[in-house]
Amino acid sequence: MLDSIDKKLLKEVADLHEIPQGAYNIRKNGEKLSRNTTANIDIVTKEDKPGIDIIVKPGTKNESVHIPVILSATMDDLVYNTFEIGEDADVIIVAGCGIHNNTGEDSGHDGVHEFFIRRGAKVKYIEKHFGDGDGSGKRTLNPTTIMNIEEGATAELELVQIKGVDNTKRDTVVRLEKDAKLIVSERLLTYFDQTAESIITVELLGSNSSAQVISRSVAQNDSKQIFHLNMRGHTECRGHIQCDSIIMHNAEVSAIPEITALSEGAELVHEAAIGRIASEQLTKLMCLGLNEQEAEETILQGFLA
Amino acid sequence: MLELKNVSVSAKDNSVEIVNNVNLSLEKKKIYVITGPNGGGKTSLAKAIMGIYPVSGGEIYLNGEDITGKSISERALLGIGYAFQSPPRFKGLFVRDLLSIAADDKNESKLFSLLADVGLCAQDYIDRELNASFSGGELKRVEIASILARTLKVALFDEPEAGIDLWSFQKLTETFKKLNETSDTTIVIISHQERILRLADNVILICNGKIADITEPDKILGDIDYFTEPGCYCPNCFARK
Ligand SMILES: Nc1ncnc2c1ncn2[C@@H]1O[C@H](COP(=O)(O)OP(=O)(O)OP(=O)(O)O)[C@@H](O)[C@H]1O
Ligand SMILES: [Mg+2]
Numbered sequence: 001m002l003d004s005i006d007k008k009l010l011k012e013v014a015d016l017h018e019i020p021q022g023a024y025n026i027r028k029n030g031e032k033l034s035r036n037t038t039a040n041i042d043i044v045t046k047e048d049k050p051g052i053d054i055i056v057k058p059g060t061k062n063e064s065v066h067i068p069v070i071l072s073a074t075m076d077d078l079v080y081n082t083f084e085i086g087e088d089a090d091v092i093i094v095a096g097c098g099i100h101n102n103t104g105e106d107s108g109h110d111g112v113h114e115f116f117i118r119r120g121a122k123v124k125y126i127e128k129h130f131g132d133g134d135g136s137g138k139r140t141l142n143p144t145t146i147m148n149i150e151e152g153a154t155a156e157l158e159l160v161q162i163k164g165v166d167n168t169k170r171d172t173v174v175r176l177e178k179d180a181k182l183i184v185s186e187r188l189l190t191y192f193d194q195t196a197e198s199i200i201t202v203e204l205l206g207s208n209s210s211a212q213v214i215s216r217s218v219a220q221n222d223s224k225q226i227f228h229l230n231m232r233g234h235t236e237c238r239g240h241i242q243c244d245s246i247i248m249h250n251a252e253v254s255a256i257p258e259i260t261a262l263s264e265g266a267e268l269v270h271e272a273a274i275g276r277i278a279s280e281q282l283t284k285l286m287c288l289g290l291n292e293q294e295a296e297e298t299i300l301q302g303f304l305a
Numbered sequence: 306m307l308e309l310k311n312v313s314v315s316a317k318d319n320s321v322e323i324v325n326n327v328n329l330s331l332e333k334k335k336i337y338v339i340t341g342p343n344g345g346g347k348t349s350l351a352k353a354i355m356g357i358y359p360v361s362g363g364e365i366y367l368n369g370e371d372i373t374g375k376s377i378s379e380r381a382l383l384g385i386g387y388a389f390q391s392p393p394r395f396k397g398l399f400v401r402d403l404l405s406i407a408a409d410d411k412n413e414s415k416l417f418s419l420l421a422d423v424g425l426c427a428q429d430y431i432d433r434e435l436n437a438s439f440s441g442g443e444l445k446r447v448e449i450a451s452i453l454a455r456t457l458k459v460a461l462f463d464e465p466e467a468g469i470d471l472w473s474f475q476k477l478t479e480t481f482k483k484l485n486e487t488s489d490t491t492i493v494i495i496s497h498q499e500r501i502l503r504l505a506d507n508v509i510l511i512c513n514g515k516i517a518d519i520t521e522p523d524k525i526l527g528d529i530d531y532f533t534e535p536g537c538y539c540p541n542c543f544a545r546k
Contacts, residue, residue: 216396244396280393283357288407288451289381298406302397 006033009070009098012130012163016066024066025052029073041065041091051080051112054093058086058118069097074105074137080112085153088120096128099139099165108140115147117155124156131164138166145172149180151206157184161196162304169197176237178206186215187304190223190251199228204237204266215243218300219251230258233266241270246277246303307331307354307385307459307491312363314346314353314514322361323349325514331459336485336492338505338522346514347495348390351461355387356380367458384458388465390495392448395435400447403435408454419450422480424473442468449477453484459491460484466498478504499526 002010002019006028010016019026019034023041026033030050037043040060044053054065071077085091101107117123131139141161149155161168174182182202190196202211211231219225231239243255257270277299285295308331314324324346331337339347352358354365356377364373372380395403404416417427423446433439435447449465462481466474481504485492494501502508502522510518510525525531 278393281395283377284389284393285406286377287355287357287381287387288403288455289378290406291376291378298402299395299398302395302399302402305397 005072005100006070008132009072009100009130010068012132013070013096013098013128014066014068014094016068020064020066022064022066023054025054027067027069027077027079029071030075030077033070038063043067046080046082049080050078051082053082053084055084056086056089056091056121058088060086060089060091062090064092064094066094068095069109069111070100071098071107071109072100074101074103074107076107077109079110081114083113083115083117083123085115085117085121085123087118089118090122092124092126094126096126096130097141097143098130099133099141101131101133101135101137101139103133103135103137105135106138106140108138108142110142110144112144113146115145115149115155117147117149117153119150119152121150121153123154124158126158127160129161129165129168131166133164139164140167141165142169143171145170145174147172147174147182149174149176149182149209151177152179153177154181155183157182157186159184159186160188162187162189165194165196167195170199172198172200173203174201174211175203175205176209176211178208180206180209182209182211182213184211184213184215186213186217188215188217188225189220189300189304190217190225191220192223193221194223196224197226197228199230201230202232202239204231204233204239205235207236207265209235210238212240213242215241216303217245217253218248218304219245219253220248222250224252226254226256227272228256228258229270230260231268231270232260232262233268234262236263236265237267239266239268241268241272243270243272245274246300247274248276306333306366306368308366309354310364310366312350312353312365313361314349314358315361319361321514323514324353324360326363327511327514327516329509329516331491331493333458333489333491334485335506336481336494336504337507337509338502339493339495339509339511340497340502340525341511341517345511347511348463349514350511351387351463351493351495354459354461355385357387384456385461386452386455386457386459387461388449388452388463390463390467392444394437394439394444398435399431400433400435401431403447403451404431404454407451409456416454419454420447422453422476422483423447423450424476425450442470442473445469446473446477453480456488457490459493461493461495463495464497465494466496466501474500502526
């Protein structure tokens with residue numbers, strides 16, 4: 001069953017202390033470790049390629065699906081998961097990947113997640129990435145997320161990578177139909193010589209669709225980050241990109257927001273800012289008795305929360 | 306007791322002394338109001354006491370201990386507090402977080418009462434993020450609450466009334482009186498407001514980085530000529546040295 005490394009990884013990526021309630025599929029080192037389905041949520045192993053289909057029945061309310069992936073052996077794991085979220089369902093999906101690497105060899109996971117969020121459904125999707133272990137081998141995570149949000153449906157994405165991932169390239173594509181709504185909040189911390197690249201493309205296809213992408217990151221030491229946040233308004237729609245980074249030490253950050261309007265009715269805004277921690281903020285907290293390091297940690301923690 | 310001996314603060318490029326040879330002795334359980342023309346050096350003096358600006362000369366003593374070389378954090382822990390004239394905003398820090406960092410007593414009921422003391426409805430504000438969504442006056446009041454949260458030997462408030470509505474202002478003056486009655490704190494308020502000046506045991510007038518006068522509120526407020534007579538001047542507007 002679960003050993004202590006597994007438990008730690010599961011806690012970090014899925015906030016799980018034990019086997020979760022409701023539907024779940026835990027994948028360990030490229031294989032299914034355990035699975036549970038419910039009356040409303042089915043999980044089926046794909047036959048043509050590695051991965052699973054998660055099928056949520058129309059009208060399912062207040063249920064959750066946990067599909068964490070944990071790696072404690074060095075390998076290159078690749079999965080394709082498909083999510084079919086039925087009409088008017090309202091569910092929380094907790095994905096995420098934790099890698100423990102104590103070796104000199106590289107370890108990685110590439111996950112392709114494709115969503116079909118049917119009319120009127122609501123999905124909250126939480127994806128956390130985490131790495132640990134003392135090995136010099138790299139921990140690499142390259143998630144691809146493709147999301148189709150149908151009429152009147154809503155998706156809220158929380159994409160978090162706070163610790164221990166050496167290289168990541170995340171690619172997210174979202175298409176929104178009429179009255180569909182998207183909220184993305186991305187949080188990223190890199191340090192040492194880690195690299196992170198995030199490409200988020202949002203296609204506002206249907207009238208009155210709306211999207212908000214808020215990306216906040218902290219780049220420390222010699223790490224490098226690149227953000228390509230791209231929003232295209234094809235019709236009457238509203239879109240907002242906000243990309244906000246704190247840069248420290250010798251890090252490098254590029255924020256490349258792009259907005260394209262293909263219709264007179266498209267209202268698109270982008271804001272991007274990169275800067276060091278505001279010295280006024282540090283001073284304020286030190287005036288309350290924190291030392292400089294504590295003040296810095298408080299500010300970064302809040303910023304990435 | 307806070308004592309300043311020949312305290313000077315230089316501008317960043319060392320071109321001028323923005324605080325020039327200030328001597329002051331501030332006693333416990335008293336209210337001092339510092340007033341004077343814009344740009345006179347009031348904020349700079351307060352920041353020098355807090356350790357935010359280094360002094361270019363002189364010494365600062367707190368209850369006999371020389372704190373001139375101490376950092377901001379050390380001074381804070383020794384019991385000095387400063388409420389900013391323009392407090393910073395924070396992304397991701399909430400009113401609750403700031404007050405919990407500040408407060409000795411972190412109980413929710415205590416945090417609520419601090420907000421009430423500055424006229425903010427605690428339930429509406431405790432879980433708000435201190436970001437750009439805060440109005441100027443709201444931010445200012447949270448700032449003051451963060452100083453009231455602490456048990457201090459010296460509490461400096463930099464223009465606490467600025468941007469504050471009349472109702473909250475009333476609450477604030479009562480709060481200063483209460484602080485004065487219930488603690489030994491030396492209260493220093495930088496202000497341009499008559500009603501704040503009335504709270505003072507002593508009014509300290511600062512012009513051109515120097516102490517121009519130390520007097521009682523009545524002397525200033527009862528004397529219509531005070532602001533037109535020589536004594537307090539600024540090189541540009543008051544045209545008199
Ligand atoms: N960091 C700084 N570098 C250079 N000059 C400064 C600095 N801070 C303040 N000054 C200058 O020092 C003088 C005093 O400024 P200070 O903010 O202390 O005035 P003040 O009395 O608080 O004014 P106000 O009533 O407008 O708040 C001003 O001329 C100001 O421009
Ligand atoms: Mg000032």
